[in-house]
Amino acid sequence: MKERDFMTNKKIILTGDRPTGRLHLGHFVGSLKNRVKLQNSGEFDKMFIMIADAQALTDNADNPEKIRENIIEVALDYLSVGLDPKKVTIFIQSQVSALTELTFFYSNLVTVSRLQRNPTVKNEIKLRNFEANIPVGFFTYPISQAADITAFKANIVPVGEDQLPMIEQTREIVRSFNRTYESVLIEPTAILPESEAALRLPGIDGNAKMSKSLGNGIYLADSKEEVKRKIMGMYTDPNHIHVEDPGNTKNNPVFTYLEAFANEQDFKNFLPQYKNLDELKAHYEKGGLGDMVVKKFLLAVIENILEPIREKRNYYEKRIDEVYKMLKDGSDKANVVANETLNQVKNAMKINYFEDKELIEKHIQKYQE
Numbered sequence: 451m452k453e454r455d456f457m458t459n460k461k462i463i464l465t466g467d468r469p470t471g472r473l474h475l476g477h478f479v480g481s482l483k484n485r486v487k488l489q490n491s492g493e494f495d496k497m498f499i500m501i502a503d504a505q506a507l508t509d510n511a512d513n514p515e516k517i518r519e520n521i522i523e524v525a526l527d528y529l530s531v532g533l534d535p536k537k538v539t540i541f542i543q544s545q546v547s548a549l550t551e552l553t554f555f556y557s558n559l560v561t562v563s564r565l566q567r568n569p570t571v572k573n574e575i576k577l578r579n580f581e582a583n584i585p586v587g588f589f590t591y592p593i594s595q596a597a598d599i600t601a602f603k604a605n606i607v608p609v610g611e612d613q614l615p616m617i618e619q620t621r622e623i624v625r626s627f628n629r630t631y632e633s634v635l636i637e638p639t640a641i642l643p644e645s646e647a648a649l650r651l652p653g654i655d656g657n658a659k660m661s662k663s664l665g666n667g668i669y670l671a672d673s674k675e676e677v678k679r680k681i682m683g684m685y686t687d688p689n690h691i692h693v694e695d696p697g698n699t700k701n702n703p704v705f706t707y708l709e710a711f712a713n714e715q716d717f718k719n720f721l722p723q724y725k726n727l728d729e730l731k732a733h734y735e736k737g738g739l740g741d742m743v744v745k746k747f748l749l750a751v752i753e754n755i756l757e758p759i760r761e762k763r764n765y766y767e768k769r770i771d772e773v774y775k776m777l778k779d780g781s782d783k784a785n786v787v788a789n790e791t792l793n794q795v796k797n798a799m800k801i802n803y804f805e806d807k808e809l810i811e812k813h814i815q816k817y818q819e
Contacts, residue, residue: 464604466500469520473527474667476660508587530763541784548788552597596620601788632798656685693740720750
């Protein structure tokens with residue numbers, strides 16, 4: 451087939467999460483909030499959201515129950531923030547078998563040395579202390595991610611900055627495939643979160659990143675009491691001992707969270723003595739502003755966001771059978787699309803033996819002569 455038969459002018463998004471735990475505020479400000487915005491923008495033809503259980507199993511193979519239990523947790527988080535199954539396709543990665551086949555075919559187009567140079571892979575290996583004991587599935591997950599993206603002809607992939615090397619590797623695989631066989635696949639483009647604070651939301655303990663594995667996050671499913679306990683116990687400036695002491699707002703998680711979440715309306719509603727965050731920062735840095743005042747303001751801001759999310763989650767928790775049906779329907783839809791791409795890939799690679807009438811006829815003539 452010609453290149454134009456495969457190319458599309460449609461704007462298609464693919465994004466998703468590993469179901470290794472409930473989603474937290476870092477996910478919300480870094481991706482979920484934007485997904486809802488993209489979903490409701492009307493600018494995109496299709497949007498696929500994947501619960502990446504197969505990818506999660508690459509470093510949790512000895513604990514499949516963890517993944518099994520968290521699939522429903524992630525689905526509930528998706529629905530609670532406002533992702534709408536009528537507008538987006540939410541599916542489970544392992545239930546779309548074409549993704550595994552595509553990963554296998556693409557693996558022949560990538561060298562071991564190229565995977566080893568991938569900065570994201572190197573960082574993740576170091577983070578998990580894999581060193582020489584790297585599971586093959588984990589090592590090759592950039593190839594799996596390329597399969598996920600290309601299966602749905604996604605040309606837009608919302609990611610964090612740390613995932614940019616993964617998108618570049620997908621683009622390389624697409625170019626290599628199209629050059630070697632036929633121009634079947636589409637190169638994706640990454641889009642980053644608009645807010646700088648969203649790129650660097652730290653843990654409540656002051657660690658560089660909010661992380662499910664470190665347990666230093668505020669979760670979308672946390673109760674009001676849990677959120678209050680976590681915010682009131684947040685790490686701040688360790689040298690800001692007394693109210694009158696000048697405080698540091700840089701590398702201070704409380705202020706980083708306010709940068710990510712607070713707006714001028716929040717100041718009008720919860721802290722009217724300040725017009726905006728700049729004024730609040732200036733007072734804290736000068737001295738005379740206690741941590742508890744700032745933390746109470748942050749609590750009000752966060753609760754204003756989480757309360758409607760919590761209410762939606764409670765609604766869906768009472769309708770788990772509907773949530774599973776939504777996941778099944780989404781996975782069925784994803785299968786149709788991914789299988790179509792897989793067939794195009796096989797045709798391009800000339801391994802569509804039973805559909806290739808010219809090949810069959812050629813061999814008939816060869817052996818009947």
